[in-house]
Amino acid sequence: MEFRHHARISEIPARAWDALAPNDQPFLRHAYLHALEATACVGEGTGWQSAHAALWDDGRLLAAMPLYLKQHSMGEYVFDWSWAEAYARHGLDYYPKWLASIPFTPVPGQRVLGVDAACRRALLGGVLQAAQHSGLSSLHLLFAAADEVRWAQELGCMRRTSVQFHWHNAGYRNFEDFLAALSGEKRKKIRQERRRVAEAGVSLRVLEGARISRQDWAFFTRCYARTYALHRSAPYLNLDFFELLGERLPQHCVLLIAHQSGQDIAASLLLRDSTSLYGRYWGTLADVSCLHFEACYYAPIEYAIQHGLQRFEGGAQGEHKLARGLQPVETSSLHWLADARFARAVEDFLARESDGMAQYISELEARNPLQRQNPLLLRSAEEN
Known part of the structure; x- marks a missing residue:
């Protein structure tokens, strides 16, 4: 198997990319990511440099990941500005950093596509290994699927939780x-x-x-x-x-x-x-x-x-959104930092933030505007 970075998604055939996508969610479609590049929403001058990761086997695409080199933290919806400021105060460069995400799109789901779980995990490991040898500050995987969260943590990444309303x-x-x-x-x-x-x-x-x-x-x-x-x-x-x-x-x-x-x-x-x-x-x-x-x-x-x-x-x-019938849902992102000192500091911060987020979600659930019993189920029981 061969690991590659691609500076444009057009280097990867659309049919091969889309065949790996788990469902018909639009944000993972080759056409969506290509549209961002073709209209200069990402690319030169935007702070988003495409470096999509792919795993190939004799011309066959086995796994793929939307991946970018970022020169800032805008358009991500998982905020790490304070981390960048801490780096700057110590005379270190936080940017550019590696970012695996859908640009400007905080929609949870798979970030690593593949023919099977083994290939997806292999690509995630390859991306992390490449980041470790790149000399850059960090790798971030945003709004990841549950299996990707588990794999990334096993590979040494730190989990960060946040909340959305669905x-x-x-x-x-x-x-x-x-x-x-x-x-x-x-x-x-x-x-x-x-x-x-x-x-x-x-x-x-x-x-x-x-x-x-x-x-x-x-x-x-x-x-x-x-x-x-x-x-x-x-x-x-x-x-x-x-x-x-x-x-x-x-x-x-x-x-x-x-x-x-x-x-x-x-x-x-x-x-x-x-x-x-x-x-x-x-x-x-x-x-x-x-x-x-x-x-x-x-x-x-x-x-x-x-x-x-x-x-x-x-x-x-x-x-x-809670007052309008949307419910709190926990989301996850994964983070790897090259500098061991900052990694320890961030790990401590994330542990405290995670405790606070769990308490916050519990408080939101206690304010749930939905009644305990679904009236549709009650009506169905009465009709039967």
């Missing part, structure tokens, strides 16, 4: 069924927030796949860029990327556009696969009370119910 479909027949599962206080609040949007004369239309036009993508990008501008930052993605995404992966694209008084005023982009819906980006050109909640949570949940999807992932962070 909605789970308990067999709801419609949005009202979902509301019936919530406590009365939360149910009332959600109805009030949806009513405010309707009373403002705002309606949402759902566009999927090929129905999303170039004009729609341009409008969405305008909204998306404005959101970043309001936070005094620059967007990671551009119109070329979104158009290419719609062209290459239309089956995964869902665009919600809000309309008021004859004009489109806001948009929310979601991606989907056969089981899950993923909230990605949103923006608005008008200030409408509760429109963010409608476009980013309630309408997506309603879409997921209508299409029989099992899960809606609302993205990174956001404790306010």
Whole structure:
């Protein structure tokens, strides 16, 4: 078997890469990663230098991993700025570092693809060994799958836990069924927030796949860029990327556009696969009370119910999502640091942070707005 780094994902045949992917999740697709490179969202000048890892056997791809050399920590959603500052205070370089992740995408799942578990583990070991001989500060594997967490820890990496908020479909027949599962206080609040949007004369239309036009993508990008501008930052993605995404992966694209008084005023982009819906980006050109909640949570949940999807992932962070029916879910990242002194300090920090995170998740679960008994199950028992 031969271990290689690839400076562009186009060096790896799309069919071979996609054949290793575990499911139809869009973010691991060759077309998604290629779109990021082809539209200069990653690459020269961005701080993301592609160095994808692959394991080959006589021309056959056995395992692959999206891998980057990073010159900063932006767009990762697992924050290590303090680690970089500590390195700098001691006159050491933290950047560049190795990063195994999907750029700008805090969606948990496999990061190491392969024909079987043995090949996946072999590639992970090869990447770690290459990092150890590279002279760089560290290797980071973000939002990894459970088996990758176990393998990485066995190879000497440190685990870091964080929390996201996901909605789970308990067999709801419609949005009202979902509301019936919530406590009365939360149910009332959600109805009030949806009513405010309707009373403002705002309606949402759902566009999927090929129905999303170039004009729609341009409008969405305008909204998306404005959101970043309001936070005094620059967007990671551009119109070329979104158009290419719609062209290459239309089956995964869902665009919600809000309309008021004859004009489109806001948009929310979601991606989907056969089981899950993923909230990605949103923006608005008008200030409408509760429109963010409608476009980013309630309408997506309603879409997921209508299409029989099992899960809606609302993205990174956001404790306010708990009040809207999303539940805390623990995620994992893995970290290896070359400097033994910093590794010990980080290991101690992560142990304390992990204890705090476990307590935080317990507190969130205690505030669960879902009632203990699922009304759908009660109704089913009564009918039977």
